Amino acid sequence: MIKVSVNGYGTIGKRVADATLKQPDMELVGVAKTSPNYEAMVAFKRGMRIFVPKESKDKFIGAGIEPSGTIDEMIDESDVVVDATPNGVGAEYKKIYVEKGKPALFQGGEKSNVGEMSFSALCNYDEAVGKKYLRVVSCNTTAMLRSICTVNKVSQVKKVRGTVIRRAADPKEYKKGPINALVPDPASVPSHHAKDVNTVLKDLDIITMAVISPTNLMHVHLLDIELEKEVTREEILKQVLSTPRLVIVPGKAGINSTAELVELARDLGRERNDIPEVMIFEDSIYVKGKEVFMMYAVHQESIVVPENIDAVRAVSGIRESINVTNTSMGIRKGYII
Amino acid sequence: MIKVSVNGYGTIGKRVADATLKQPDMELVGVAKTSPNYEAMVAFKRGMRIFVPKESKDKFIGAGIEPSGTIDEMIDESDVVVDATPNGVGAEYKKIYVEKGKPALFQGGEKSNVGEMSFSALCNYDEAVGKKYLRVVSCNTTAMLRSICTVNKVSQVKKVRGTVIRRAADPKEYKKGPINALVPDPASVPSHHAKDVNTVLKDLDIITMAVISPTNLMHVHLLDIELEKEVTREEILKQVLSTPRLVIVPGKAGINSTAELVELARDLGRERNDIPEVMIFEDSIYVKGKEVFMMYAVHQESIVVPENIDAVRAVSGIRESINVTNTSMGIRKGYII
Missing domain, CATH: 3.40.50.720 (NAD(P)-binding Rossmann-like Domain)
Structure with missing residues (x-):
């Protein structure tokens, strides 16, 4: 032990x-x-x-x-x-x-x-x-790395361009803002997330930009991943579906927001409504030639x-x-x- | 069955x-x-x-x-x-x-x-x-009635003056506002809560005023209850402590907000972080002659x-x-x- x-x-x-x-x-x-x-x-x-x-x-x-x-x-x-x-x-x-x-x-x-x-x-x-x-x-880097290393199994990742929309604070924190503004974090490019991904994937060409939003439930990432070769949406979806720690939020479930993702966690009986998996919106997975796009939510407290x-x-x-x-x-x- | x-x-x-x-x-x-x-x-x-x-x-x-x-x-x-x-x-x-x-x-x-x-x-x-x-x-009326009928056991309640600070929506609802304003609900007095209490306690002299606040965790009530006779804080506290469905949030616990009450529910392993009890802030129980003051939080989803x-x-x-x-x-x- x-x-x-x-x-x-x-x-x-x-x-x-x-x-x-x-x-x-x-x-x-x-x-x-x-x-x-x-x-x-x-x-x-x-x-x-x-x-x-x-x-x-x-x-x-x-x-x-x-x-x-x-x-x-x-x-x-x-x-x-x-x-x-x-x-x-x-x-x-x-x-x-x-x-x-x-x-x-x-x-x-x-x-x-x-x-x-x-x-x-x-x-x-x-x-x-x-x-x-x-x-x-960190939470954002963990989610990004899980996603990149999973897509990398389909074809080698050459380049990543990502947007991080950050939650402002954790649910228990009521003293941290912003409460009613969007805050580039920082306004300079790249944000630290790209640099942090590079501490693990040292040679990856990655640029991220981040904005803080007045919410405390989850982060949302929007990724544009360029691969070595052309792939199909089906190949990407199949790889994600077979990888634990990433889950797909089905389009038919009527889940359009982080609010409903947390409600789902509550309904599923998750302790503290935790969602340690990267939650990828099914309809957001889009492939154009060598480029893979996706949107997913990140539960900062548990991921x-x-x-x-x-x-x-x-x-x-x-x-x-x-x-x-x-x-x-x-x-x-x-x-x- | x-x-x-x-x-x-x-x-x-x-x-x-x-x-x-x-x-x-x-x-x-x-x-x-x-x-x-x-x-x-x-x-x-x-x-x-x-x-x-x-x-x-x-x-x-x-x-x-x-x-x-x-x-x-x-x-x-x-x-x-x-x-x-x-x-x-x-x-x-x-x-x-x-x-x-x-x-x-x-x-x-x-x-x-x-x-x-x-x-x-x-x-x-x-x-x-x-x-x-x-x-x-409803949730607000349930909390108010539990509190009034409990205090009534110490001495008959003559009059209630109450403020209801309402949450704007439930956690899963992202389409309902306000998102950044306080909204008298309605600006006319009394709010419907007093009338609703009167559907149960028909002869009670009760006036309530309500304001919607941009939060979705819990309501907060501030009550001023006038009794038939003078009582002590200890009598009120003792009655509350012995009544299920009302709990006391101890002053020493470092809980200053509804955010921390929900965090407590999560830490306690409550399903869906529900809190069906009226949660009375210990330090808010204040007695002056025949008047009892208190502040408590109401978990609208489960109460x-x-x-x-x-x-x-x-x-x-x-x-x-x-x-x-x-x-x-x-x-x-x-x-x-």
């Missing part, structure tokens, strides 16, 4: 902790939290061990949460640490992981040099096996969770992970409904 | 159908749906029987849904019909329920004369037992579901329902966390 701890119990951390509990070969040491809010209270009531900064112990006890120890002690007990602390904090913690000799994963908000490589399971799992420090790329679980196995030297993760987490392929 | 059917499978209908499946004394005949969208597809995949208008049969088969019969046939098989059709449509269907001699419940969007009485379980369950047609009051289930038992002549509904649905009292 791989002893996994999760440092940082926010949007990503809570989901990685839950996913860890579902793995046949992993054991959750506990989660680290710095403030005793409702998220910590729920985790504690669910029986998770909570580790806290030494100086915060009393604050947690006052909120009815009995800490199991300090964050340092949690790291000592772990085989692998999943760092899900806020952007930039992971790099600070890396010093401690290195000092204690513990393999660790970082999130996409960290600079790309925080790990020995940037990780995206469908693109470079094999290369990551045996590394000690991995950076799991990187399977990749985090795979990365735990990669740094543990395990050669096969993706199928185990898919099965344990109920991750789908084909038509979502 | 009471054979229950649900006519209309939208926001309320899908939840009543799920709740029916959890009742020890009820059996779900099926649900009626007019268009074969993703909601119908999920219900069908989950094994529910789908009943459709005669002329729509082919449309459903084309979407991969095999109907179990017509809506007429569904009604014939039922002991009680829960009508969850859109506002005003229920009154049309009533003719059919009456013709077939079937007891039926209607939702708060129907005019109050659609039923023999308006129903709110904590206020008038006993009076409803044995009636054949009940109107379950009327327990009352619908109770109403099924009331029209079936069953004298005890509230505790059975609470237990089967996992409805809480006390501090929510």
Whole structure:
């Protein structure tokens, strides 16, 4: 059993902790939290061990949460640490992981040099096996890489031109805007997403532009992928339909928005209405000669969770992970409904 | 076993159908749906029987849904019909329920004369037992009545002055606004909520004003309740804490918004992140002499579901329902966390 701890119990951390509990070969040491809010209270009531900064112990006890120890002690007990602390904090913690000799994963908000490589399971799992420090790329980059590496199996991808329409904040965040504007992010081209894709696919000709939109449900990407050779729409559709972590939203389902995608997740009984799969709108898949167009939605809260679980196995030297993760987490392929 | 059917499978209908499946004394005949969208597809995949208008049969088969019969046939098989059709449509269907001699419940969007009485379980369950047609009051009215009838147990309520800050649409609805404005609803006073409370508490002096706000998560109410005699905050808090269907959101939990309440529901593993309890902010309970002030949030999608289930038992002549509904649905009292 791989002893996994999760440092940082926010949007990503809570989901990685839950996913860890579902793995046949992993054991959750506990989660680290710095403030005793409702998220910590729920985790504690669910029986998770909570580790806290030494100086915060009393604050947690006052909120009815009995800490199991300090964050340092949690790291000592772990085989692998999943760092899900806020952007930039992971790099600070890396010093401690290195000092204690513990393999660790970082999130996409960290600079790309925080790990020995940037990780995206469908693109470079094999290369990551045996590394000690991995950076799991961000939600948008994860979705883009899954899509590109899948289309690449039909014919080699030469060039990608992509638009990222970003959600403004996560559902629980009410202090972040914009609330009523579209914000080029940034107005300069390319956006960081292209650069981040290049940390995994180093030689790909990719340009992305991004705009923030006042919504908090999901991102939407619009891709124009140029291939080495001409392909048919059927070849692309077939490849996508047979690839877990990408699903097709059927045209006949009457789903025209991210609002209905989230409603579908609720109706399907998905935990926290999570959708870790890239959700490709069937009617958006369009092929013209060597060019493939598509539109898909990205659930920013959950999409990187399977990749985090795979990365735990990669740094543990395990050669096969993706199928185990898919099965344990109920991750789908084909038509979502 | 009471054979229950649900006519209309939208926001309320899908939840009543799920709740029916959890009742020890009820059996779900099926649900009626007019268009074969993703909601119908999920219900069908989950094994529910789908009943459709005669002329729509082919449309459903084309979407991969095999109907179990017509809506007429569904009604014939039922002991009680829960009508969850859109506002005003229920009154049309009533003719059919009456013709077939079937007891039926209607939702708060129907005019109050659609039923023999308006129903709110904590206020008038006993009076409803044995009636054949009940109107379950709307989400806002349900929350207000639960709160008023609970406070009324401490001292008789003389007068209520309330503000309703309404959500603009349900999460799945992306065509309804406003998207960036506050809309007095209506600008005239009182809003219909006061009148609707008076369909249950006929002699209560109540005035409400309402404003629509560009959010889709929950409503928020601000109440000023005047009692017959002076009370203490502790008496009010104690009464609320011991009443299921009202819960207290503890001040120490760091929950300052409806966004975090929905996040809490997700973390707690609530189906569809539903919160059928009235969620009272602990710090908002304030007492000055005979006046009680409070602020609470109302999950418009799910709050009327327990009352619908109770109403099924009331029209079936069953004298005890509230505790059975609470237990089967996992409805809480006390501090929510």
